[in-house]
Amino acid sequence: MAKKAADTRDTKASAPRDMTHKELLGFLNDLARTWPDAETELVFASPFQLLVSTALAAQATDASVNKATPALFAKAPGPAEMAQLTPEEVGDYIRTIGLWRNKAKNVVALSAKIMSDYNGEVPRDRAALETLPGVGRKTAAVILNVAYGEPVMPVDTHCFRLANRTGLARGKDVVEVEKRLETRIPRNLIREAHHWLILQGRYVCKARKPECWRCAAIRNCLFPNKTPAPA
Ligand code: SF4
Incomplete structure (x- = not known):
């Protein structure tokens, strides 16, 4: 039986440029549709x-x-x-x-x-x-x-990877990405965008192999090495 060729696409690659404002809004709109009830998965009462x-x-x-x-x-x-x-x-x-x-x-x-x-x-x-x-x-x-409902953007490992990979807001470290996301994303979307990015990074735009073939935000994503659907 023929051996399946190894997938050598570089998933650490960054987008070649930042998204335009129009692309960014389209990208976030697609994430909003994907994660309509996004909120933290932690359970707390205060x-x-x-x-x-x-x-x-x-x-x-x-x-x-x-x-x-x-x-x-x-x-x-x-x-x-x-x-x-x-x-x-x-x-x-x-x-x-x-x-x-x-x-x-x-x-x-x-x-x-x-x-x-x-x-x-x-x-x-x-x-x-x-x-x-x-x-x-x-x-x-x-x-x-x-x-407290403040428009700030916590950047974890998923959010950092996704921002650089897609061109949402590229930056060399989490502080730079955080500041750029807070500047680029419209203020009224920042709170929810935080959850959209984490859930998308955790479950679809995964570190080792982003599942681009089933990603609702693919049309505005600038990642150069998108993963095709499995054969
Ligand atoms: S198309 Fe691929 S790289 Fe782009 S956001 Fe979706 S899963 Fe991530």
């Missing part, structure tokens, strides 16, 4: 719980976090209760999540800081959020976007 879940989800899947957090949040629904726990106690709830030891320490420490410095409320300010233990630029942006 900005604090979203903050903890997002911190736990770093280098782990949302599904693994959603399995662990119901019991954790039943024990400690807010920062006052969470700050009373020891890292070992928090660790008992999150052992199935990658890097759990460090994350348990951070969850207790960020809860204590929210109580001592922010009156028990998750701050609605990027710089203040970034002072919390274990909270980086992306996590802060998720809280501002999802919990």
Whole structure:
């Protein structure tokens, strides 16, 4: 039987240029149709719980976090209760999540800081959020976007890859891509676009092999090495 030739298309290639504004709007419109009910896959009941879940989800899947957090949040629904726990106690709830030891320490420490410095409320300010233990630029942006409705664009690995690959907003690092996406995408679409890009990157425009043959946004995408339909 003839051996199937290896697929040598370079999936790390960037688009040769940025999309025009018209192409960008068409691309986003196609993503909006693909993901009409897009929202975060994390389960939470307050900005604090979203903050903890997002911190736990770093280098782990949302599904693994959603399995662990119901019991954790039943024990400690807010920062006052969470700050009373020891890292070992928090660790008992999150052992199935990658890097759990460090994350348990951070969850207790960020809860204590929210109580001592922010009156028990998750701050609605990027710089203040970034002072919390274990909270980086992306996590802060998720809280501002999802919990507080601010038009900011958290850029994760999916979003970074997709922006460069398609020509939505090319940039050498996540901060550059974040700034360019926030400038290029109309303000009223930024919040939802964040979810569209993550879901598209996670399930269709995958890292190793983008599934271009079934991608609703193909007509405006500038990726030069699109994957044809499987034979
Ligand atoms: S056409 Fe391919 S490269 Fe372009 S967005 Fe769709 S899946 Fe990604």
